[in-house]
Structures are given as structure tokens and as C-alpha cells.
Amino acid sequence: MTEPIIRFEKVVKRFGDVTVLDGLDFTVAPGEKVTIIGPSGSGKSTILRILMTLEDISDGVVWVGDEPLWHEKAADGTLKPASEAHLHRMRTRLGMVFQSFNLFPHMTVLRNITEAPVHVLKVGKAEARERAMGLLDMVGLTEHADKFPYQLSGGQQQRVAIARALAMRPDILLFDEPTSALDPELVGEVQEVIRKLAEEHDLTMLLVTHEMRFAREISDRVCFIDAGAIREEGAPEELFTAPTEERTQDFLRAVLDDG
Amino acid sequence: MNEMTWTDYLPVLWEGAWVTIQLTFWSTIFGALLSFAAGLGKLSSNRALRWLSVAYIEVFRGTSLLVQLFWLYFALPLVGEAIGVNLRLPPVVAGILALSLNIGAYGAEVVRGAVQAVARSQYEAAKALNCTRRQTLFRIALPQAIPEMMPPFDNLAIQNLKDTALVSLISLADLAMRAEQLRNYTQDSPTIYTLVILMYFGMALVLTALMRLLARGVGRWRPAGR
Numbered sequence: 001m002t003e004p005i006i007r008f009e010k011v012v013k014r015f016g017d018v019t020v021l022d023g024l025d026f027t028v029a030p031g032e033k034v035t036i037i038g039p040s041g042s043g044k045s046t047i048l049r050i051l052m053t054l055e056d057i058s059d060g061v062v063w064v065g066d067e068p069l070w071h072e073k074a075a076d077g078t079l080k081p082a083s084e085a086h087l088h089r090m091r092t093r094l095g096m097v098f099q100s101f102n103l104f105p106h107m108t109v110l111r112n113i114t115e116a117p118v119h120v121l122k123v124g125k126a127e128a129r130e131r132a133m134g135l136l137d138m139v140g141l142t143e144h145a146d147k148f149p150y151q152l153s154g155g156q157q158q159r160v161a162i163a164r165a166l167a168m169r170p171d172i173l174l175f176d177e178p179t180s181a182l183d184p185e186l187v188g189e190v191q192e193v194i195r196k197l198a199e200e201h202d203l204t205m206l207l208v209t210h211e212m213r214f215a216r217e218i219s220d221r222v223c224f225i226d227a228g229a230i231r232e233e234g235a236p237e238e239l240f241t242a243p244t245e246e247r248t249q250d251f252l253r254a255v256l257d258d259g
Numbered sequence: 260m261n262e263m264t265w266t267d268y269l270p271v272l273w274e275g276a277w278v279t280i281q282l283t284f285w286s287t288i289f290g291a292l293l294s295f296a297a298g299l300g301k302l303s304s305n306r307a308l309r310w311l312s313v314a315y316i317e318v319f320r321g322t323s324l325l326v327q328l329f330w331l332y333f334a335l336p337l338v339g340e341a342i343g344v345n346l347r348l349p350p351v352v353a354g355i356l357a358l359s360l361n362i363g364a365y366g367a368e369v370v371r372g373a374v375q376a377v378a379r380s381q382y383e384a385a386k387a388l389n390c391t392r393r394q395t396l397f398r399i400a401l402p403q404a405i406p407e408m409m410p411p412f413d414n415l416a417i418q419n420l421k422d423t424a425l426v427s428l429i430s431l432a433d434l435a436m437r438a439e440q441l442r443n444y445t446q447d448s449p450t451i452y453t454l455v456i457l458m459y460f461g462m463a464l465v466l467t468a469l470m471r472l473l474a475r476g477v478g479r480w481r482p483a484g485r
Binding site: 115150 | 380381403481
């Protein structure tokens with residue numbers, strides 16, 4: 001088996017007295033599309049937020065490729081907490097799509113996409129613009145390039161957010177409930193873009209969602225997480241049709257009845 | 260000579276009003292610069308800068324403008340003398356300096372508050388795109404915070420306009436000073452002060468209109484009606 005691109009090693013995350021991740025072990029292979037499902041408060045989003053360096057960890061080690069994310073290797077081989085410079089370097093490998101889009105409201109659609117490539121990656125303006133238009137074409141929004149986010153629907157905003165994340169050329173793209181904030185009729189257009197990405201790119205994708213049918217369609221593997229650890233994982237057809245754990249069965253019964 | 264009518268007052272008052280306008284203009288500009296410097300300084304990760312900003316804000320908010328003005332105009336030259344430096348300020352410089360420092364201290368809190376009110380999700384999006392702290396502040400947070408600062412800045416600018424009347428106490432011939440001179444000469448208080456009130460009010464209206472234009476300029480990206 002190839003070296004994993006993401007590896008959580010006994011990762012613990014506490015918020016005050018609450019333990020959200022309780023010794024989590026979890027790996028993702030390069031190019032793999034993995035969906036994380038589980039009840040709310042189970043720590044699903046926390047996994048993504050730790051990878052995007054929006055939350056630090058309380059214990060354990062997270063590896064991205066062969067480098068620790070939240071640590072640096074000291075001269076004697078031991079791990080010490082990461083510096084901002086290390087985190088900055090590691091972040092270049094990751095991108096994130098947020099539940100509430102988080103577009104920059106004061107920038108046009110086009111500038112939302114070119115801002116970070118130009119100022120962080122120091123790509124030339126013309127080149128960044130050309131690439132941004134290519135990405136807007138991919139998400140079907142070229143005619144909206146000069147609009148401000150408030151002039152777009154939620155579904156369109158989320159597609160811009162996906163283009164914005166892709167503009168940074170990450171190896172790993174994290175989706176944190178990308179359709180949860182959308183009106184039902186707008187969910188499809190965003191899922192369509194994510195599905196296309198999953199099919200056509202060797203990008204590693206990590207998705208947290210409540211849309212079970214969608215998870216089943218696009219994932220190579222589905223992980224059920226509960227109370228801060230993975231309770232069951234497997235190919236979607238196995239996990240959804242024949243879950244072995246009682247907790248997984250209960251969860252699936254509850255969400256599938258709902259939808 | 261005592262037969263002056265209200266139209267005879269106008270040229271004199273207008274001369275004073277022009278001084279008031281200039282004082283307001285410059286002290287609002289410098290005050291805005293100080294607001295950003297101290298407001299962002301208070302949010303800085305540099306402890307010395309933070310401490311300096313807090314000290315400035317608290318001292319100038321916590322003392323009276325009149326005393327600050329007198330200190331700069333009457334006390335500073337004596338301090339200068341004691342240490343052998345000429346710190347004698349022309350009245351107009353002392354006036355603009357005191358007004359700027361005072362409004363800057365209030366404005367700094369407006370800047371700090373507006374920057375801190377930018378949604379956390381915006382900072383997270385900036386981090387996910389690997390923006391540095393500085394890029395996040397100047398390219399993401401500040402442009403969103405500035406439109407939020409405009410209504411309180413409008414208030415401060417008008418406050419500043421009215422506070423300029425204090426500089427007549429260090430012999431600057433502003434609108435308040437001209438009114439006082441006319442009154443001494445003619446004893447026609449009702450006419451003079453009614454005119455002066457109307458002139459201050461007119462200037463305040465113009466100032467608010469200008470601030471509104473500025474607010475529209477910095478908030479173009481926002482949905483109409485906000």
C-alpha cells in the first residue's frame with residue numbers, strides 16, 4: 001500500500017473539559033475520496049479544522065505526507081510544537097471549503113479567486129486571472145466573474161468558494177458540510193461540482209456531510225465517527241448496506257428515516 | 260459705528276468660519292491617521308506597540324480637551340525651556356495637535372472595535388488560503404471593517420467641529436472668537452449667536468454629507484440599503 005497522505009496518530013482534542021477527539025487513528029491514501037459521517041458533536045468537523053490548522057491538537061501527532069503538521073522535527077529527532085513558519089509551509093498542501101462559504105464580501109468573484117494566488121503564491125496577475133476564469137468555467141460561473149458575493153445565490157457562492165480553494169492548487173481538499181447551509185434546490189449544483197472533481201482529479205478529498213446518498217456516490221471509503229473515534233469504516237456499499245456495529249446501524253437508521 | 264446690521268456681521272463671522280473649517284479639516288485628517296495607528300497598534304502582537312497605543316488612548320480619552328490644549332500651548336514651551344529645546348507652538352499648530360490627539364484617541368477605539376467585529380469565519384477563510392497575519396489584516400479584515408467605522412467616525416468628526424470652538428481660548432481667531440469679538444463691540448448677542456449657531460449647524464450638515472459620500476465609496480460592495 002502507498003504511504004498515506006494523511007495520518008492521525010492517537011490524536012486527542014479537548015475543548016476545556018470536553019474531549020472531542022479521543023485518541024483518533026485515521027489514515028487517508030493519496031487521491032482517496034473519504035467521507036466522514038456521524039452524529040453532530042462527534043468530532044467530524046474538528047478533524048478537518050485540525051488539518052486546516054484552524055484548531056490545534058491536545059495530544060498525538062498528525063502527519064501530512066511524511067511531515068508532522070502540528071510539530072517540527074528537532075535536531076535530535078524528537079518532535080517539538082510547530083512554528084508559524086512550519087504551519088505556513090504545511091498549509092500550502094491543503095485547501096478548505098466551508099459550510100457557510102466564507103467568501104470575502106468586499107471582493108468580486110474573480111478577486112476572491114485571484115487574491116491568494118497573487119498575494120500568497122506570488123503568481124502574476126494575468127496568469128492568476130486566466131486560471132481563475134478557467135476554474136469559474138469549471139464551476140459554470142464565468143458570467144458572474146465581476147459580481148460581488150451578495151449578488152449570488154448560496155449555491156453559486158459555494159461553487160465560487162470551491163474555485164477559490166482550487167486556485168491554490170492544494171493536494172488535499174477539505175469539505176466541511178458544503179451543502180448544509182443551502183436551500184434544498186441549490187444542493188444539487190454544488191454536489192455536481194464536487195462529484196466532477198472527485199471523478200476527474202487525483203486530488204485527495206475529505207468530506208464531512210449529512211447527505212448519505214451523496215457520500216455513497218462519491219466516496220472510496222466512508223468512516224463513521226462517534227464520540228471522538230472511528231467506530232466503523234469501509235467501502236460505501238458495505239458500510240451503508242451492511243454495517244456491523246450497532247452504533248452505525250442506529251445512526252444510519254435515524255438519518256435515512258429522516259431523509 | 261454702532262449701527263452695524265446683521266449683514267455687516269457676516270464677513271467677520273465668515274473669516275472665523277474659514278479658520279474653523281481649516282481646523283476641522285486638518286484635525287479630522289490627522290485624527291483619522293492616529294485612530295488607525297493606535298487602533299491597530301492596540302491589536303498588534305508587539306507588546307511595546309500595544310502598550311504605547313493603550314497609554315495614548317487612555318490618557319487622551321481620560322483628560323479634558325481644554326486641559327490638553329492649555330498644556331500643549333502654555334506648559335509645553337516651559338518644559339522645552341527647562342530641557343533647552345524650543346517647544347513653543349504657534350496657536351494653530353497647538354490647536355490642530357490637541358484636537359487631532361483627542362479625536363484620534365476616540366477614533367482608535369472605533370477602529371479596534373470594527374476590526375474585532377469582522378466575523379471569525381473571515382479570518383478562518385484567510386488562514387485556509389494561507390494569508391499571513393498582515394495580509395489578513397490589511398487585505399481581508401480592514402476593508403470589511405472600514406464601512407462599519409463610518410457612522411461613528413461621522414459622529415466624531417462633528418464632535419471635532421464643535422470642539423474647535425475651544426481653540427479661541429488660545430487666541431485663535433475661529434468662528435467662536437469672531438463671535439465674541441463682535442459681541443463685545445456691538446452687544447448684539449441674540450443676532451450674533453443665532454448666526455453662529457446656524458453657521459455651525461450648516462458646517463455640520465456639509466460634514467455629514469461628505470462623510471456619507473465617503474461611506475458610500477468604501478462600502479460599494481455591500482447590498483444596497485445597508
